[in-house]
Amino acid sequence: MxxxxxxxxxxxxxxxxxxxxxxxxxxxxxxxxxxxxxxxxxxxxxxxxxxxxxxxxxxxxxxxxxxxxxxxxxxxxxxxxxxxxxxxxxxxxxxxxxxxxxxxxxxxxxxxxxxxxxxxxxxxxxxxxxxxxxxxxxxxxxxxxxxxxxxxxxxxxxxxxxxxxxxxxxxxxxxxxxxxxxxxxxxxxxxxxxxxxxxxxxxxxxxxxxxxxxxxxxxxxxxxxxxxxxxxxxxxxxxxxxxxxxxxxxxxxxxxxxxxxxxxxxxxxxxxxxxxxxxxxxxxxxxxxxxxxxxxxxxxxxxxxxxxxxxxxxxxxxxxxxxxxxxxxxxxxxxxxxALAERAYRDQPAPDLTGATIVVDGVSVSYEGRSVPALPPTTLSIEPGRITALTGPSGCGKSTLVDVLMGFVAPTGGRVTVTAADGTSYDLADLDLASWRSRIAWVPQVPGVLEGTVATNVRLGAPDASDTEIAQALRDAGAGDLSPWREVHEEGANLSAGERRRLAVARALLRVRRGGAAVMLLDEPTAGLDAATEREVRRSLRDARVTVLVVAHRAALVEDADVVVALAAPLGASA
Structure with a gap:
């Protein structure tokens, strides 16, 4: 910092x-x-x-x-x-x-x-x-x-x-x-x-x-x-x-x-x-x-x-x-x-990501005062309707790449392009970030939780979702044991790490089903979950039938992926 x-x-x-x-x-x-x-x-x-x-x-x-x-x-x-x-x-x-x-x-x-x-x-x-x-x-x-x-x-x-x-x-x-x-x-x-x-x-x-x-x-x-x-x-x-x-x-x-x-x-x-x-x-x-x-x-x-x-x-x-x-x-x-931050925020609305291909072309991220880049030059293609798993040792830049795709971090090199189903190409740096994020369901490595109820937090994915849809999303995320009316304290202090992660996955699934998202970005969504719950989450990701990029360490999640991209640790960084 x-x-x-x-x-x-x-x-x-x-x-x-x-x-x-x-x-x-x-x-x-x-x-x-x-x-x-x-x-x-x-x-x-x-x-x-x-x-x-x-x-x-x-x-x-x-x-x-x-x-x-x-x-x-x-x-x-x-x-x-x-x-x-x-x-x-x-x-x-x-x-x-x-x-x-x-x-x-x-x-x-x-x-x-x-x-x-x-x-x-x-x-x-x-x-x-x-x-x-x-x-x-x-x-x-x-x-x-x-x-x-x-x-x-x-x-x-x-x-x-x-x-x-x-x-x-x-x-x-x-x-x-x-x-x-x-x-x-x-x-x-x-x-x-x-x-x-x-x-x-x-x-x-x-x-x-x-x-x-x-x-x-x-x-x-x-x-x-x-x-x-x-x-x-x-x-x-x-x-x-x-x-x-x-x-x-x-x-x-x-x-x-x-x-x-x-x-x-x-x-x-x-x-x-x-x-x-x-x-x-x-x-x-x-x-x-x-x-x-x-x-x-x-x-x-x-x-x-x-x-x-x-x-x-x-x-x-x-x-x-x-x-x-x-x-x-x-x-x-x-x-x-x-200048990079100002360039990365434009008024052009993001296209419909249904059937869109997202290409990461030589994207790298370096921070001032650090000799090792947070993300070395990386190139990959995220194909529509397929599950792409991102693997690699700690410190290789997996979470940083997700932050770039969400627009939280401006790349210092390379670019991210989006090709819609009609063949029109867009540069992520030219798209309105609010519009872009509205088309993505995101599960961060440390999910954010608000004070209120479980239903209130899941409904963030789709504010007009019904109670039945919320309950279904919780079940599909392996969180059927979580009552939608359970009270959630500030910052989720009364929830375990696994419960917070399942709640975030349910929120992402609801965003796909009711919020109009066509892309899911998930950073280790099954970390800390037992094998049975992990199977429920993997099945739900496959059944979502949208474009999925998942940061994964667990073998079962990697095996489910259609494409596996392994990132190497940058030179000078410890694995």
Whole structure:
């Protein structure tokens, strides 16, 4: 899956993919920069008013009208800064909500629209982690990091100009020392990015491990191994805790480093101002103005560095999101994959597959980051009305070929052509996928089951099927012992693997009989079934009198086939 591969996402302060794909981000950036500019002006005004009030009070002028006006102006400036800060937080929170909603919709849509993918589909546990606590990392990315990034772009520039106008020497000192903050921020950022990346990977591993244990919990309990998994979950959880605490320690230490550099820089300005005031080369008001204003030149940069771990976590999540969305910037070379996926979805309706011949012509599938192809170049012809058995060692690409025929995976080489009974030929890459799949009855290696009843799940093959037809399909699939009204829990948790497989075969048979399907694609439909049930399934496949492609390992199913195609394992792959 993509999340375990090499990271090739953006390492810039602001991920350009978010800007390109999200209107909410673009509007937020414009608003954020405008608010930051106003706040920078208020920072200068506030410092000038403080200096005016203190210098007038030190000189003993009392509450003259000028001082009263300055106090009133200072109060208004403080209130205005507080109001703008609140507005900035509100804008940031709303932008985060809109962006998260948009990304969740895009990820779910990408996984459910059926468009062929260049790479393997991500694991469900990773998607759950990503769409849940993963995208929530964007809250701090928008609420803390990006506002400070906007302030860091405007406030130091305005402050340096204001200080330089009041005192050129102090302005030059601040301009020279500011790059030190940036230098240390970059050094700290590299370390922080790696640590937060490790923390995100640890959380993903924890989600994977927990999901795997849940999936196999029934088998583990049957063999008395469930209690031993507690130790494994505890170890993975402990690694997650260690990475989290390590990231927090690094965040505190990075803040300390930036605070130390900023303090030393402000001290240089303060010493110079103090000496010149004592010697009479600078007025008290000018010195106070520069001294009060100088820390604000460093503050936004310090806070950007302190919040860099929020940026690193947000970009780690964005990298995984765009890996799923096959975005052009997610990694090098994705443009070809996106082009193939777009090419594979056209509006041309699929022809009637009754009597059609399906030819697989040199089809191959390769995934990025893998040296061995998932499916080496393969050529075969699936003749109408005949049963074609696909055999071969594990890893030779049998299930991948079925995924190509279903349109779940776009081939990286070769093509699939369909010749209808009237002699018209079609390229699968030009056909509408929904129309194509409506003419196929499919039994995957791991059948999907919905919460409801057995009848509800079988009726997915033909929504208008009667109860009698459903019962007949169950009997023909060797599932006569399954009551159509039996309750099915979420993901078929209360069904055995054999029951789920028989239910899927019944659904496929009903799709042929009532759903208009003329082709059956079955991936090991008799795995885990006893000999008597297997005979029922084999008889039903023969009696269906449609085109059948079956991935088979069991000898009886292979013997029933009219044509047997043996795939060889790709070079470098283990059998």
């Amino acid at each position: 993509s999340s375990t591969g090499v990271r090739t996402g953006s390492t810039r302060p602001l991920d350009p993919r978010l800007v390109r794909r999200s209107r909410a981000v673009r509007a937020y950036l414009v608003t954020s920069i405008a608010l930051a500019t106003v706040m920078a002006a208020l920072v200068v005004a506030q410092s000038w008013l403080i200096a005016r009030i203190v210098s007038e009070g030190f000189e003993g002028s009392g509450l003259v009208p000028a001082v009263t006006a300055a106090v009133t102006g200072l109060a208004l400036a403080v209130l205005a800064r507080a109001g703008l800060g609140w507005a900035h937080e509100v804008v940031s929170a709303r932008a985060a909500v809109r962006v998260k909603t948009q990304l969740r919709d895009e990820v779910v849509g990408s996984l459910l629209d059926g468009t062929p993918r260049r790479g393997p589909r991500p694991e469900s546990s990773h998607v759950v982690t990503l769409l849940g606590p993963g995208l929530d990392k964007l809250d701090t990315y928008f609420a803390r990091y990006l506002p400070q990034l906007a302030l860091a772009l405007t406030v130091p520039a305005v402050v340096v100009v204001a200080v330089f106008v009041a005192d050129p020497l102090s302005g030059i000192t601040i301009a020279v020392t500011l790059p030190l903050i940036v230098l240390f921020m970059v050094l700290v950022g590299y370390v922080t990015r790696d640590r937060t990346e490790r923390r995100w990977r640890a959380m993903v591993r924890l989600g994977h491990h927990f999901s795997d244990v849940l999936d196999g919990l029934v088998v583990l309990k049957v063999f008395g191994r469930s209690r031993r998994q507690t130790k494994g979950i505890a170890e993975v959880g402990e690694r997650n805790r260690e990475e989290t605490m390590g990231a927090l320690r690094l965040a505190f230490l990075s803040s300390f480093v930036l605070e130390l550099v900023a303090t030393i820089s402000v001290a240089l300005v303060a010493v110079s101002i103090g000496l010149r005031i004592v010697e009479g080369h600078m007025t008290l008001m000018t010195g106070l103005f520069v001294l009060v204003l100088a820390p604000d030149a460093y503050l936004p940069l310090r806070q950007v560095g302190a919040h860099f771990h929020d940026s690193a976590e947000g970009q780690s999540v964005a990298d995984d999101v765009y890996a799923i969305l096959d975005d052009d910037d997610a990694s090098e070379g994705r443009a070809a994959g996106v």
